[in-house]
Amino acid sequence: xxxxxxxxxxxxxxxxxxxxxxxxxxxxxxxxxxxxxxxxxxxxxxxxxxxxxxxxxxxxxxxxxxxxxxxxxxxxxxxxxxxxxxxxxxxxxxxxxxxxxxxxxxxxxxxxxxxxxxxxxxxxxx
Amino acid sequence: xxxxxxxxxxxxxxxxxxxxxxxxxxxxxxxxxxxxxxxxxxxxxxxxxxxxxxxxxxxxxxxxxxxxxxxxxxxxxxxxxxxxxxxxxxxxxxxxxxxxxxxxxxxxxxxxxxxxxxxxxxxxxxxxxxxxxxxxxxxxxxxxxxxxxxxxxxxxxxxxxxxxxxxxxxxxxxxxxxxxxxxxxxxxxxxxxxxxxxxxxxxxxxxxxxxxxxxxxxxxxxxxxxxxxxxxx
Amino acid sequence: xxxxxxxxxxxxxxxxxxxxxxxxxxxxxxxxxxxxxxxxxxxxxxxxxxxxxxxxxxxxxxxxxxxxxxxxxxxxxxxxxxxxxxxxxxxxxxxxxxxxxxxxxxxxxxxxxxxxxxxxxxxxxxxxxxxxxxxxxxxxxxxxxxxxxxxxxxxxxxxxxxxxxxxxxxxxxxxxxxxxxxxxxxxxxxxxxxxxxxxxxxxxxxxxxxxxxxxxxxxxxxxxxxxxxxxxxxxxxxxxxxxxxxxxxxxxxxxxxxxxxxxxxxxxxxxxxxxxxxxxxxxxxxxxxxxxxxxxxxxxxxxxxxxxxxxxxxxxxxxxxxxxxxxxxxxxxxxxxxxxxxxxxxxxxxxxxxxxxxxxxxxxxxxxxxxxxxxxxxxxxxxxxxxxxxxxxxxxxxxxxxxxxxxxxxxxxxxxxxxxxxxxxxxxxxxxxxxxxxxxxxxxxxxxxxxxxxxxxxxxxxxxxxxxxxxxxxxxxxxxxxxxxxxxxxxxxxxxxxxxxxxxxxxxxxxxxxxxxxxxxxxxxxxxxxxxxxxxxxxxxxxxxxxxxxxxxxxxxxxxxxxxxxxxxxxxxxxxxxxxxxxxxx
Numbered sequence: 037x038x039x040x041x042x043x044x045x046x047x048x049x050x051x052x053x054x055x056x057x058x059x060x061x062x063x064x065x066x067x068x069x070x071x072x073x074x075x076x077x078x079x080x081x082x083x084x085x086x087x088x089x090x091x092x093x094x095x096x097x098x099x100x101x102x103x104x105x106x107x108x109x110x111x112x113x114x115x116x117x118x119x120x121x122x123x124x125x126x127x128x129x130x131x132x133x134x135x136x137x138x139x140x141x142x143x144x145x146x147x148x149x150x151x152x153x154x155x156x157x158x159x160x161x162x
Numbered sequence: 163x164x165x166x167x168x169x170x171x172x173x174x175x176x177x178x179x180x181x182x183x184x185x186x187x188x189x190x191x192x193x194x195x196x197x198x199x200x201x202x203x204x205x206x207x208x209x210x211x212x213x214x215x216x217x218x219x220x221x222x223x224x225x226x227x228x229x230x231x232x233x234x235x236x237x238x239x240x241x242x243x244x245x246x247x248x249x250x251x252x253x254x255x256x257x258x259x260x261x262x263x264x265x266x267x268x269x270x271x272x273x274x275x276x277x278x279x280x281x282x283x284x285x286x287x288x289x290x291x292x293x294x295x296x297x298x299x300x301x302x303x304x305x306x307x308x309x310x311x312x313x314x315x316x317x318x319x320x321x322x323x324x325x326x327x328x329x330x331x332x333x334x335x336x337x338x339x340x341x342x343x344x345x346x347x348x349x350x351x352x353x354x355x356x357x358x359x360x361x362x363x364x365x366x367x368x369x370x371x372x373x374x375x376x377x378x379x380x381x382x383x384x385x386x387x388x389x390x391x392x393x394x395x
Numbered sequence: 396x397x398x399x400x401x402x403x404x405x406x407x408x409x410x411x412x413x414x415x416x417x418x419x420x421x422x423x424x425x426x427x428x429x430x431x432x433x434x435x436x437x438x439x440x441x442x443x444x445x446x447x448x449x450x451x452x453x454x455x456x457x458x459x460x461x462x463x464x465x466x467x468x469x470x471x472x473x474x475x476x477x478x479x480x481x482x483x484x485x486x487x488x489x490x491x492x493x494x495x496x497x498x499x500x501x502x503x504x505x506x507x508x509x510x511x512x513x514x515x516x517x518x519x520x521x522x523x524x525x526x527x528x529x530x531x532x533x534x535x536x537x538x539x540x541x542x543x544x545x546x547x548x549x550x551x552x553x554x555x556x557x558x559x560x561x562x563x564x565x566x567x568x569x570x571x572x573x574x575x576x577x578x579x580x581x582x583x584x585x586x587x588x589x590x591x592x593x594x595x596x597x598x599x600x601x602x603x604x605x606x607x608x609x610x611x612x613x614x615x616x617x618x619x620x621x622x623x624x625x626x627x628x629x630x631x632x633x634x635x636x637x638x639x640x641x642x643x644x645x646x647x648x649x650x651x652x653x654x655x656x657x658x659x660x661x662x663x664x665x666x667x668x669x670x671x672x673x674x675x676x677x678x679x680x681x682x683x684x685x686x687x688x689x690x691x692x693x694x695x696x697x698x699x700x701x702x703x704x705x706x707x708x709x710x711x712x713x714x715x716x717x718x719x720x721x722x723x724x725x726x727x728x729x730x731x732x733x734x735x736x737x738x739x740x741x742x743x744x745x746x747x748x749x750x751x752x753x754x755x756x757x758x759x760x761x762x763x764x765x766x767x768x769x770x771x772x773x774x775x776x777x778x779x780x781x782x783x784x785x786x787x788x789x790x791x792x793x794x795x796x797x798x799x800x801x802x803x804x805x806x807x808x809x810x811x812x813x814x815x816x817x818x819x820x821x822x823x824x825x826x827x828x829x830x831x832x833x834x835x836x837x838x839x840x841x842x843x844x845x846x847x848x849x850x851x852x853x854x855x856x857x858x859x860x861x862x863x864x865x866x867x868x869x870x871x872x873x874x875x876x877x878x879x880x881x882x883x884x885x886x887x888x889x890x891x892x893x894x895x896x897x898x899x900x901x902x903x904x905x906x907x908x909x910x911x912x913x914x915x916x917x918x919x920x921x922x923x924x925x926x927x928x929x930x931x932x933x934x935x936x937x938x939x940x941x942x943x944x945x946x947x948x949x950x951x952x953x954x955x956x957x958x959x960x961x962x963x964x965x966x967x968x969x970x971x972x973x974x975x976x977x978x979x980x981x
Contacts, residue, residue, distance in 0.1 A: 038720045042743055043372050043732035047198070047243045050235040056362030060318065129361040132384025134377055137363035163707065164638070177895055196639040208848055212901050213893030219441030219605040222645040222733065224533060227438040240641050241736070259576050260898045266438060266552070274544040279501055286499035290455075290510040293503055299725075301503040302529035305537060306729065309440060340501060372732070 055141045062145070063122050066115035073112050077103070106159030114152035118144060164194040169244055171202055173214070174251040177260050184258075186249075187211070193244060199232055200239040203250065203262070215261035223370055226308030229253045229315065230262050236315035238370045253315045269311060272326055276354070278333050281345040293341055304336035304378075306371050313365035313375055325355030328365035328375030335378035338385075351382050399833040401571070401580040403825055406432040406549075407814040408807070409570045409583045411556035411612055412591030414442035415796070416779025416803035418539040419493075420589050423807025425546045429814050432583055433543070434554040434572050436592075436607045440536060443593045443604050443780065448648050448727065449531030450793035451504075453490035454524060455512055461522040463487040470794065473519045473688055474787020475930045476945050477625065480966045481766050482785045486794065486801055493800035494526060500538040504528050505726065515657050515726070517792040518649040519688035523660065525793040531729060535796070553898075554581065556611060557906055558831050559588050559619050559775065560824045567619060567774035568819060571828045573835070575903060578896025582828035586814025587774055589806050590616055594758030594780040595914045597907075600852075600859035601644040602755040603632055612781045614910035616762045617917065621770045623950040624783040625760030626914070627921035628931045630790055631864050633667075633692035634751035637710040642737050644754035648730065649792055650685040650692065652723065653715035653745060660686075666714045667696065667751075669704035675711075690789040690931040693753040697864040700752065710752040715745035753864060757795060759786050759931060760921075763949060768806035774813060778806030784947075784965070788930020838905045844888035847904035850881065854911050862919050867935045871923040878916050886912070917957060921948040924959050 080099050083089045093099075102108065121144045125135055169191045176184035189206045200218055207214045218228040221240040228239040231251040239250075256264035293301070307329065314320055314327035331351055338347035359379045366374040408424040410417045413435035425431050435441070454463045467487040471478055498504060504526050505513040517525045528534050543550060553576035560569045560582070569584040595610025596602040617623055634650060636642040651657055653665030664685035669675050679695045680687040696711050705711055723745065724731050734743040741747030761783035762770050768778045779799045786794060838847075857877055861870040886908060891901040925948060927941035928934050947965075951958045 038717070038724075038744065040721055040724055042724075042735055042740065043728055045732075045736050046370050046372070047241055047736050049237045049368055049370075050232040050242055051245065052367070054235070054316075054364060055367060056360075056364035057318070060360060060362050126361045129376075129380050130383045131387060132380050134374075134380055137367060177897060179897060180895070194640075198639060198641045201640050207900065212846060212891070213895060213899075215895075215898035215900065217437060217441075219437055219607055220446045220645075221606070221641045222446060224729075225438075225441045225445045225605065227441045260895070263576075263898050265576075270439075270544075270550075273541070277545065278541045279538070279545050280499075286495075289495035289498045290504070290506075290512060291498050292509045293506065294509055295506040295513075298503040298506045299529060302505070302534060303728075305501075305503070305528070305530035305534035307537070308533060309537070337501075340503075342501075371729075 055137045059122060059137070059141050062118060066119040069111065069115040070119060106156050109155040109159065110152040113155050114148045117151040118148035121147065164196040167193060167195050167246065169193045169202055170247050171206065172249045173206070173262070175261050176258055178258060197244040198240055199230070199237070199242045199244055199248065199250065200228060202244050202248065203239060215259070215263045217263045224308065226310030226370075229310050229312050231315065236312040236368060238310060238312065241370055253311060255315070255321065256311070266311070269309070272330055273309070273333070276330060276334060276350060277345065278337055280337065280340050280343040282342050283344045286342075291342065297339070297341070301336065301340060304332060304339070304373065307332055307336075307373055308371055310370060312368050312370060316364050316368045318362065318364065319355075319358045319360050323355060323358035325358040328379070330354055331356055331359075331382070332373060332375040332378045335381060338382070348382055348385055351379075356382060399580065399829050399836060401582050401825065401829045401832055403822060404432070404581055404583045405585075405822060406430050406583055407586050408432070408589060408810045409585035409587070410434065410589040410591060410810070411570065412442070412593060412779065412781070413439040413550065414444040414591060414593055414779060414799065415535055415539060416799040416806065417589065417591035418536070418543060419800050419803025420591055420778055420807035420810065421548050422539070422542055422546065423804045424589075424811040425548055427808055427811035429811035431548050433548060433550045434556055434570070435550060435552050436555045436611070438552050439540065439550055441605055441607060442536065443608055444532045444799065445536045446603070446605060446645075447532030447535075447796060448646070448730070449527055449535055449796060450515070450517060451490070451494055451526040451796040452517065452520070452524060452791060452793035453494045453526060453797055454487065455491055455494070455514070455526065457512055457514060458523055461524050465522055466490070466524065469520050469791060470786065473789050473791045475789065475940065476787065477929070477947055477964050478787035479624070479784030480964070481968070482764070483787075484967060485766055486785055486798055489801045490797035493797060493804065496800065497535060497538065500542050502528055502534055502538045516651055516660055518651045518686065518692070519789075519791050520793075521660065523658070527726065529726065529728065552576070555903060555906065556592065556615065557835055558615055560827050560831070561619060561772075562819060562824060565620060565772065566819070567772055568824050569828065571831055573906070575898055578899065580828070580832040582825055584822045584824065586817040587776055587810035589810045590762065590775065590777040590781050591779045591803065591806065592781050594761070595911070596755045596758065598855065598858045598911055598915055598918070599755035599863060600855040601635075601752065603635055603644050603646040604756065609907040609910050610758070610914040611907065611910045612777070613758070613761050614913040616770060616772065616775060616777060616781075617913055617950070617952055619772050619775060620952065621772045621775060621777075622763040623760060623917055624763035624947050625787065626783065626917045626950050627925050627948060628759035628788050629755060629863070629918065630689060630757040630759050630931050631693035631697075631753045632756040633689055633696050633753050634713060635754035636733070636737055637708050637750045637752050639737060642733070646754065646756060647749070647751055648727070649689070650713060652727075653713060653719065653749075654685070655716060655719060656686045657719055657722070663716070665716060667692070668712050668714060669699045670706055671704060675699050675704070688789055689792065693864050693931070694933050696751070696753050701865065706750055708750060710750040712748040713751045714748055717745045720745045755863070757790055759783065759788065759790055766805070767809040768802055769809055774817065776806045776810045776813070778802040788932060835906060838889050838891045838902060839894070841888065841890035844890035845885060846892060847889055847901050847908055850885055850889060850908055851904060851911065854881065854908075854915055858915055858918070862915065862922055865933055865935060866922050868923060871919050874919045875916065875923065878912060878919065882912055917950045920957050921950055921959050924948055924961070
């Protein structure tokens with residue numbers, strides 16, 4: 037019996053997740069998260085270490101705590117990994133290489149989630 | 163055997179010659195679970211709204227003229243299965259003639275502009291033309307593009323940038339691969355906004371003919387960087 | 396009531412129909428120097444050619460056993476001897492050149508070697524000769540459309556040819572078209588009008604063609620005084636989809652393609668069984684079995700269903716040979732996809748039985764034409780499915796694709812020539828066009844009455860039940876009476892509920908009704924006269940083929956009445972030059 041791959045069944049297009057749209061949205065959001073993080077990080081480090089801002093440091097103790105939440109780290113790492121790998125996928129595409137959109141999405145999202153999970157576990161001491 | 167089900171279809175009604183703005187009308191339809199969206203639309207025309215404007219012809223996914231948006235996703239009405247709740251709208255971003263029928267003049271103008279016949283260096287010498295069997299098969303696959311505009315409708319780059327659309331890139335690539343064509347297809351593609359493509363592959367996912375305009379674009383991009391001797395997919 | 400507004404345009408050649416015949420005519424007429432306007436009833440890609448599997452019969456020289464004589468003989472045999480011999484001969488002789496034309500347009504015929512086309516068998520043919528391309532009718536229509544773009548030919552989408560206009564001598568001098576997108580009338584005065592509007596498959600409840608094939612051009616020609624030939628012959632494809640409703644009736648090509656017979660004329664086609672598991676085709680054609688011609692197969696299946704041995708959904712079962720799956724997938728991926736989507740994976744892999752039913756596919760008869768597509772009305776040219784005589788009582792699978800190229804080109808050449816020779820002024824007939832347009836707006840003025848879709852369904856049911864695959868004298872007479880009743884009492888009450896002129900489907904269907912009725916009547920009347928069974932025409936009261944009926948029936952309108960006359964078949968003239976119209980260009 038033949039094992040040849042059949043053509044797709046495209047009769048439920050409006051019920052499927054639109055991978056390209058989801059990936060693009062995630063890429064935009066993760067990019068924004070990274071930028072926001074860098075800005076926040078700069079501010080926090082300045083407040084922490086630069087003597088000029090000592091009064092701000094005293095007035096906002098929550099700035100330090102913010103960076104040490106496990107969920108903040110988890111989201112941040114997810115975003116960095118997703119944004120990087122998806123960006124590499126796009127670059128590869130511009131050189132002519134393709135990955136199937138569904139496989140790529142779940143693989144990249146999966147690896148990114150693992151990195152995020154790793155942060156949670158690290159904070160939990162595992 | 164199919165089962166009876168109740169369907170609700172919300173259809174965008176708009177006559178630009180008369181209406182100030184579009185409105186949505188809801189129809190309850192008694193259908194069956196194996197119906198396609200086109201069956202629902204035809205039932206509404208038959209029994210409830212004799213003034214509904216919609217387009218179809220082959221009802222077998224070949225003419226590509228029944229494109230609509232169902233729940234925000236561009237599809238062929240004759241191919242897409244019905245759903246208990248459906249919002250049916252005309253295919254964006256084309257001008258609406260009435261209700262679900264759009265004006266495709268701009269589409270034809272763009273096809274014409276791209277000169278999609280083999281630009282031969284020497285006149286056709288009579289057949290059979292020398293074409294590798296595998297290449298002939300590839301050309302035929304690209305030749306099965308329906309020009310349905312589902313990919314153009316779903317493309318975010320078309321919505322946001324100056325880009326003709328995936329369908330046109332696919333046809334340009336089809337010509338580029340034809341052994342008798344000497345046209346500057348890559349240059350044409352770039353002029354038509356090819357570089358605006360986000361590489362999201364939504365066109366690949368949505369294509370009712372299982373084609374990948376995004377892959378055609380990737381091949382053009384490769385050609386741009388590495389030159390024409392780059393391996394074919 | 397205000398004067399009906401009609402916009403006037405002018406062209407040399409006006410072509411109605413955007414399928415391959417119309418497009419090939421446009422190319423030929425343009426290349427012969429004529430100004431061409433092509434009318435498409437909807438978007439230009441909505442046509443019957445588009446839906447075709449694209450199998451193309453031609454003698455390429457790659458099969459040493461085959462010849463144009465053999466192709467010609469196969470055509471006559473399939474047509475049960477009543478073909479127009481000169482037309483069938485032309486088809487056999489010119490098909491390959493037209494296939495090369497398509498290749499020059501960019502179509503890549505399937506190959507086994509760099510210059511070796513891939514060929515397959517077709518139902519009823521003797522030798523392997525049929526070409527094809529994986530993009531099928533889609534590929535053919537696309538490359539041709541781009542040829543029209545290249546020539547700058549004016550294509551009018553959403554323009555339905557409503558009628559032709561004739562001068563006082565009966566010469567056609569223009570066409571009246573309804574611009575459906577805007578709801579306005581356009582009169583195109585022209586030196587020649589080409590009818591390439593396809594067939595009338597929509598006459599039937601279950602059909603394989605596109606919704607727009609309501610026989611408009613054939614009816615218009617009939618009303619203009621042209622003769623129809625073989626109009627009683629309607630080809631039913633034996634196998635088509637049974638469900639879902641939108642796909643019902645869409646062709647599944649032939650049982651020959653689902654078995655080893657696809658490659659080898661001596662091998663088996665896919666078996667067809669009824670609900671008892673019996674191979675019922677053996678009763679009808681014990682020699683060719685399921686590799687028989689379409690008429691035999693369609694009749695066999697229809698009788699099984701009518702006699703209660705069909706499936707609950709109303710079909711029979713086809714048992715494909717899984718051995719051919721790989722080849723079938725490679726050659727027809729679009730069909731495999733449809734099988735998957737409509738039926739399921741088992742059926743798509745040719746591992747499970749496939750439910751099939753017959754369906755109205757192809758109008759074998761049509762306007763009577765000469766070798767250059769001219770008919771008995773001057774200024775009117777007809778090509779493609781709208782014309783009759785090429786295929787006789789039954790068409791070989793794969794011969795329509797070649798027919799439309801061969802005769803589309805001839806129609807274009809003849810039209811350009813006639814337009815060049817015509818010195819009259821069609822624009823002077825604008826008032827006649829306006830008068831006709833006014834009549835065709837009558838449905839807007841009625842508030843009581845019946846909607847067009849209901850009348851259409853009534854006609855479709857009558858045709859399917861009584862003028863379809865199984866016919867009999869009493870039922871045909873009954874149907875003619877029913878049609879008379881529709882014409883006299885129902886048509887005048889047709890109303891539209893949609894008051895918008897823009898894309899008014901009810902209005903379009905109202906116009907189609909007259910065409911459907913005209914052809915339905917012609918079909919029923921000529922079916923009644925032909926007291927025998929031959930090819931696609933099957934009479935339960937005259938089940939044998941009668942040599943006395945190796946003749947053609949010509950239908951004409953005379954003083955509002957249908958005249959049906961029996962005429963001798965047109966065989967090959969011993970002096971070939973005499974059979975062609977003088978002045979015809981090569």
